[in-house]
Amino acid sequence: MRGLRVLAVWGAVVVGLAGGGTAVAVGGPEADLAYHGAASMSGGRVDVRFTPRNHGPAAVPDATVRLRWSEPLVDRQTLPDGCARAEERVVLCRVGALAADEVGERVEMRVRLLGVPSEVLLEIDTVWNGGTVDRNRENDRQRVLVLDSGDEYYF
Known part of the structure; x- marks a missing residue:
């Protein structure tokens, strides 16, 4: 079952990135995705939790979010269902379908960084939005130092 979820994440990304870069539709229905949550780090372990939200007006049939760290991750990671390692510093998570004005399921994960850096920059953005147009890209692109x-940093 986990293998199917990973394939679903990669399928959405392949379709979304066919044109290169972040997948943002030009002429589809309009939806406004946003991600809000918190991150903390202690001893090279980063805990991240966030909740996706669609402010509408249209539904999002499927979405995938990218989490990118400024430091590389260790090779072996235990990730939540629907998430897959994409690169040395990148994890992709399938958010799934979101109706207009709906809050999605919270995503929680702990990743281990290579070494024990004193800080890490975490960037979160939509990589696939199911063919919808998001004219407000500011709230689905988050950067948090x-x-x-051990303190929590909110975004």
Whole structure:
């Protein structure tokens, strides 16, 4: 079952990136995706949790979010269902379908960084939005600097 979820994530990304870069539709229905949550780091472990939301007006048939760290991740990671390692510093997570004005399921993960850096920059953005147009890209692109303090940093 996990293999099918990983394939679904990769299928959405392949379709979304066929034109290169981030998948943003030009003439589809309009939807406004947003991600809000928190991240903390201690001893090279980063805990991230966020909730996707579609502010509408249209539904999003499927979405995938990209989490990119400024530091490489260790090779072996235990990721939540629907998430897959894409690159040395990137994890992709399938958010799934979101009706207009709907909050999706919260995504929670712990990743381990290679080494024990004093800080890491985490960038979150939509890589696939199911063919919808998102004219407000500011709230689905988040950047948060996380210090190795154990404190939570909100985005």
